[in-house]
Amino acid sequence: MSLFPEAVSVRFHPFFFTPAANLLAGFFLFLGAFSSLPAQTISLNNTFQQWGFSRDTTPLASTARWKNQWSHITVEKNKPWVLLNNTRVWLNTPVTENRGIFFLHQGDYAHTLQPIVAPTPSANAPVVRRILLDPGHGGNDVGTQNTRLGMQEKTFALDVARRVKFILEQQGYQVLLTRGSDTFVELEKRSLLSRQTQADLFISIHFNSAAPATGPNGIETFILTPPGHYSSNDAARKASAAERNAVEPGHRFGAWNALLGYYLQSSLVGKLDAEDRGLRRARFTVLRGLNCPGALVECGFLSNPSEATLIGKPAYREKIAQGIVDGVLKYSRVVQQLQQAATPNPPPRRS
Numbered sequence: 001m002s003l004f005p006e007a008v009s010v011r012f013h014p015f016f017f018t019p020a021a022n023l024l025a026g027f028f029l030f031l032g033a034f035s036s037l038p039a040q041t042i043s044l045n046n047t048f049q050q051w052g053f054s055r056d057t058t059p060l061a062s063t064a065r066w067k068n069q070w071s072h073i074t075v076e077k078n079k080p081w082v083l084l085n086n087t088r089v090w091l092n093t094p095v096t097e098n099r100g101i102f103f104l105h106q107g108d109y110a111h112t113l114q115p116i117v118a119p120t121p122s123a124n125a126p127v128v129r130r131i132l133l134d135p136g137h138g139g140n141d142v143g144t145q146n147t148r149l150g151m152q153e154k155t156f157a158l159d160v161a162r163r164v165k166f167i168l169e170q171q172g173y174q175v176l177l178t179r180g181s182d183t184f185v186e187l188e189k190r191s192l193l194s195r196q197t198q199a200d201l202f203i204s205i206h207f208n209s210a211a212p213a214t215g216p217n218g219i220e221t222f223i224l225t226p227p228g229h230y231s232s233n234d235a236a237r238k239a240s241a242a243e244r245n246a247v248e249p250g251h252r253f254g255a256w257n258a259l260l261g262y263y264l265q266s267s268l269v270g271k272l273d274a275e276d277r278g279l280r281r282a283r284f285t286v287l288r289g290l291n292c293p294g295a296l297v298e299c300g301f302l303s304n305p306s307e308a309t310l311i312g313k314p315a316y317r318e319k320i321a322q323g324i325v326d327g328v329l330k331y332s333r334v335v336q337q338l339q340q341a342a343t344p345n346p347p348p349r350r351s
């Protein structure tokens, strides 16, 4: 499943940019700053029209689809996700529909849809030069395990991180690891390293587990849950208001986190042809304290016998690494374009 042109020679297109979209986004971010306001929803029909998308036909009245030259977006009534070029992106609040008009909660618009589909040009866009990779677990913390196959998460996370480092260095990036050997590093220390190393990007690499169930398989990418929202795995909505409203250092990069998370998830799923479990939200310790945009990728389930067997093969782990690299390159290109779009052209030279 490929979303964007894979070949590097083909010009890469983000969804699009329009000044109108960015003004609109600014307005809703402004509204979102006042949590005492009643819940706001916005019409997706109007939004996508303003962004230059046209409505596509769908077989069911409960779904809607919009497309432009490069991209398509699908929503379904009462479902807490949108499909951006077939990549599942989880929302805080389900999509609603009334007489053919589909509505999105303004928080999901501001924190998820707009940053990915119509990102705002910024002179301060965090252009990627130095990347900090974080192989999950290590030392006494082995992470999740497949005891039957003798596999420990910490080993495979480090292996994939080393592969990603090798490829990205060949692309000219400076790459650092939170751990380069089988040692334990505190979670707070890992995110603190993003500040100490002045990294532009942080990616934590993990493998998943659904024990005792062996069925679940596929890829998940996590980014920091926005203030006020519930995390994706909090289906029972148990998080207290204090927990939900806490503002963390990592929230300063909310829009970039969304963009990064989207490109990582779509690239990994595309490269591996794996199950798309979606771009999700969590308040993981390694994401909360970050000093740069960051995400945590779950590159497959060690608890699933067939996926674990694949993960045990070096060639498959190389593909995982390439998927992560593809995501970084796409994100990096968009960030660069957003920076250039916000930088005025130099004045013409006087003759």
Ligand SMILES: [Zn+2]
Pocket: 136, 137, 143, 144, 153, 206, 207
């Ligand atoms: Zn883990």
